[in-house]
Amino acid sequence: xxxxxxxxxxxxxxxxxxxxxxxxxxxxxxxxxxxxxxxxxxxxxxxxxxxxxxxxxxxxxxxxxxxxxxxxxxxxxxxxxxxxxxxxxxxxxxxxxxxxxxxxxxxxx
Numbered sequence: 001x002x003x004x005x006x007x008x009x010x011x012x013x014x015x016x017x018x019x020x021x022x023x024x025x026x027x028x029x030x031x032x033x034x035x036x037x038x039x040x041x042x043x044x045x046x047x048x049x050x051x052x053x054x055x056x057x058x059x060x061x062x063x064x065x066x067x068x069x070x071x072x073x074x075x076x077x078x079x080x081x082x083x084x085x086x087x088x089x090x091x092x093x094x095x096x097x098x099x100x101x102x103x104x105x106x107x108x109x
Contacts, residue, residue, distance in 0.1 A: 002073050009066035016059045023052050 002070070005066055005069050005073070009063070009070060012059055012063045012066065016056070016063055019052060019056050019059060023056070
């Protein structure tokens with residue numbers, strides 16, 4: 001469930017970035033943004049403003065709902081942990097020490 005919500009959250013956030021960048025600012029068109037003097041915009045004078053505005057609003061609502069859902073799941077915390085299955089000897093460090101090779105005794109003449 002968390003993976004599904006996280007995937008939707010990431011996709012909506014990327015879509016929201018794209019939709020916001022497609023919108024033009026007030027009084028500024030794409031031609032002015034790139035230094036041209038043309039008065040046309042990508043979607044006409046006000047062609048896609050209504051569609052992009054509604055799409056932005058819808059994506060923002062979904063983004064906020066996924067944020068709240070992920071926050072709820074984070075607050076609950078995990079039910080189990082991988083540390084619950086660790087043996088006590090591994091926790092205290094009682095693992096056998098690595099055998100060091102013995103040095104040969106010095107040869108006597």
